Amino acid sequence: MKKIDILKKLRSSGLRPTKQRVEIAKFLFEREKTFHFTVESLNKLLTKKSASKIALATIYNTVHSFKTAGHLSEVEVRGNKTYFDTNVSNHHHFYDSETAELIDIDANDIIIQKIPKAPNGKKIKNVEVFINLKN
Amino acid sequence: MKKIDILKKLRSSGLRPTKQRVEIAKFLFEREKTFHFTVESLNKLLTKKSASKIALATIYNTVHSFKTAGHLSEVEVRGNKTYFDTNVSNHHHFYDSETAELIDIDANDIIIQKIPKAPNGKKIKNVEVFINLKN
DNA sequence: TTTCACTTTAGAATAATTATAAACTAGAAT
DNA sequence: ATTCTAGTTTATAATTATTCTAAAGTGAAA
Structure with a gap:
């Protein structure tokens, strides 16, 4: 850019x-x-x-x-500090708590087959998947 | 109890x-x-x-x-405060940012069909799904 | 019942973030 | 170009969540 x-x-x-x-x-x-x-x-x-x-x-x-x-x-990452991401498209994350590092996952790399319906009068805004890593 | x-x-x-x-x-x-x-x-x-x-x-x-x-x-909830849950089984959450309220989703109510493999030498610890709600 | 490691407590300390209010500046109006 | 002004930056104070500290308290083992 x-x-x-x-x-x-x-x-x-x-x-x-x-x-x-x-x-x-x-x-x-x-x-x-x-x-x-x-x-x-x-x-x-x-x-x-x-x-x-x-x-x-x-x-x-x-x-x-x-x-x-x-x-x-x-x-959203568990912990004290707030994380930001220059990727503003719909996507997901790996989170490595060892290194406090986030890694993007393309939206197409996760397919959710079944999802519950939103409660009483609410709608689903978006779905975020976190895959927490270990060594 | x-x-x-x-x-x-x-x-x-x-x-x-x-x-x-x-x-x-x-x-x-x-x-x-x-x-x-x-x-x-x-x-x-x-x-x-x-x-x-x-x-x-x-x-x-x-x-x-x-x-x-x-x-x-x-x-893990976006925001300043740390949330705790008496449900310690593997499960997911709705999050209503209007009311800052969490609602449990049973692990069986979400089925993930496709998932990427963990990067270089890392393993997947667990997968957490957040469904963010709006009105 | 005495003892002591584990707990609780009030208050200080820390860390992330937001608020304040004065000084500064991009760009519109002159 | 110069002036003007709303939007911006800045240093610093304030706030908020959480952790630390060290003194006083307490389960429960001996």
Whole structure:
């Protein structure tokens, strides 16, 4: 994803392309493979990579803006920290609790044959499968 | 589950049946249906129910002891608080984000037909399905 | 009944996240 | 170009969930 596209992506979601947002967006979206991170890990990586320090609060703000705009998804993982994923399509995850690492599973790689109906007046929003790993 | 069984349950897991543990265990395990809770909600319910106040730290300690002993399972839910479940068998969950409520799904009510193999040297520990609900 | 390892407890400490309010800035209006 | 302003960033304080600490309490073995 080129810089011009990053700017488009931001603008089209109503996000003013500030220096900080562009830097974070480039870091997150200019890559081939999907990327999983926590705010803490992202902060570390950005600090290492760049000269200009972005405030931690800004990273929180930006990540949440990107999530609201649909550019990131939040992954539920047991534990204290919140994980985010640059893959926003419908998919599933392996979770390796040894390394606290998430691995994407393509939606087509899991087929669910039988599923219960939603309770009283509720509808199914989505189905998430977690495959927990051990050594 | 009768009091005598509660005492047995505690002793057989190497947990000395103190006043606090017995009270919490009776509250959690003397019920027909499975029960989902956070430490916060459990604390409130216990405070309401009982005359003697149990320290919050004790509730944390006890819940973790029960989990380690296999009497409770921890449920991964997106969000800040940790959920526990008195159902320790293999099963799945509905999650209603409107009400922050968990509902058990029997393991037999979900059949997964196709599943990817675990990556490099890892094994599958278990598979958890979350069905997120909307109105 | 004494003893002691295990527990409980109140309060301090920690960690992740959110709130605050002042300083800054992208981009529209002049 | 310069001014203006709503949206943004920032440092810091506040909040929330959880864990730690160390002193006081207590089952139950001897």
